[in-house]
Amino acid sequence: MSFWRKHGDRFLDGLITYIFRLPSWPSRFLRAGAALIVAGLGVGGLAGDLSWIDADRVLRLAVQADGGGLSVYWSQITVFLGILLVAAGLILGIIDHVTDRRQLRKQSVVVLEHRGLHQTVDTPLASAVPKRLKGRIDVLPVDHRQSTSTSQISSPEDALSQIAGLRQQLRQKRDAAGPGNIKLVYGGMAPVPLTFLTGMMVGNEAGLTVMDWDRFAERWREPDGADDGDRFTVSGLEDLEDNTAEVALAVAVSFPSDADGIRTTLGDMPLVRVALPTLSTTAHWSADKQSAMAKDFTDLLGDLMAKGVERIHLFIAAPNSVVFTLGRHFDDRLHPEVVVYQYERSASPPFPWAVKMPTHGQSAAQIVISGAIPIPPATT
Template sequence: MIDHIADRRQLRKQSVVVLEHRGLHQTVDTPLASAVPKHLKGRIDLLPVDHRQSTSTSQISSPEDALSQIAGLRQQLRQKRDAAGPGNVRLVYGGMAPVPLTFLTGMMVGNEAGLTVMDWDRFAEKWREPDGEDDGDRFGVFGDEGLKDDVPEVALAVAVSYPSDADGIRATLGDMPLIRLALPTVSTTAHWSADKQSAMAKDFTDLLGDLMAKGVKRVHLFIAAPNSVVFTLGRHLDDRLHPEVLVYQYERSASPPFPWAVQMPTHGRSAAQIVRSVAIAIPSTAN
């Protein structure tokens, strides 16, 4: 009886912080809190991050305002851990938000203990964990063979759900060296294995480490991947051991197609910041 009372008291102390990240008007109505896995016990504590007031249709009209909503996220999580006590907080993350803001959120969360990452399954129409089987597909690296030592900046295109828009990257950055990290078969359903996501994160961070060793100081990052993968890649960015990273937003009808990026807070930079792109004229190849 005493043990049962103690268990109930401990359960009341436990908190499940639900970090739901929304930034797209074409999103889902089902709240993430309604899909918290049943094995996570405790009081539901909502921590919404919603950028939709900064958006116009599918575009972020004020990325600076959206960025400010994430700036204090790390401190908010720390306060919730401190309030609940050591070991009493579990974090559930899920969302549908622009790539640069999702990546930054992953970086802010980092190696948070007790983290459950969820994503929206558009075909089953529900939130779910990456609980599928690993198909064994892994990233291939392309375009790094001729990269010379001490090249200061490179573009890195990561393709999981869709092929990278190489022309759009050129229109944004010009003839900067372009390296591609791509699955052998890109698909919107290629990410439902936790083991596969872990392998993708390792390949990604290994490549960043290799580029750093070659003297690359800055990486311009273009990601075509589901939300949970983008978040996971952001979690594994090392703010000291990897190059500076700018993550770009894709808007197909914009000029250039990647009109802005978030420069991540690395190498002593205290805060992330928005960097605007300028369209670059691509010489015609016509005779």
């Protein structure tokens, strides 16, 4: 009895939804069969007699329903057809259920969890996978924390090597699951250059769900908030001379760009700034807004290409999911070379290292140490 109190309402709600709301052949058969049974019992004058006798007992069921203009014969046929349709609906429903369960076992939800900067976020991303994503959870961790000293990456080369085979790993999992049977969930807290590179590696993966850590709610969540309409504003592009080979591009979403730090790192290189009108660590919780930022970013890259720019030194102050999204929309065959920098306020210079992304025939990303390993000049 306690089981029925606990689960009875849920069972009835699910049954009603399945029969009357879901468009499927089993539900159609069940509805048609129920209608015929009701019609046969309620409209016709139905009389029936079912007996079963053995040596010990006699079981007899008699049904009598008067009314209507149908004969007892046609009423019985109507009820019999209704029972057949209900039985067919139940059998088809069971077959569909078994097929769905088999298909579900084939589906895989690959959880790409990217860790690198903070030791305090211990909630696994796999525990926050949205319930709409059905299938076996397959965790693909990328954890740079063994290369981390406090909140800084002490060995960026080792961290970079962990991402080198990511694209191949995703391809293998997709091939193993079969076409259409894999969903990808990404989330993390990692250095900007490594997050941007991971976005490039994932690219336009079908069935991708991006999540981020909400530091105030202390949980993983999707960018599911309302779009406030704020969009990037660009400054410095109008002052850029044609055929400028290299520029610094500063993108500000959560915090202002450190212009002094950029000058300390690169000298007097031309600087183009992109920023939201209102900077905030919560300015990114809208999927539509992130899509708009990605479009504005790629449009700006096209404008820089039109100016003759061949290499971009990229500085991003944004939440992890935004950096990842910008990386996903960077075209390694079309856009200029890009070097993405890591910010560490106490370092000298404040952007001590960067990752030169794999573009234009360069198959592997490269670590660039500011002031130690000069970047070859862009070709003209």
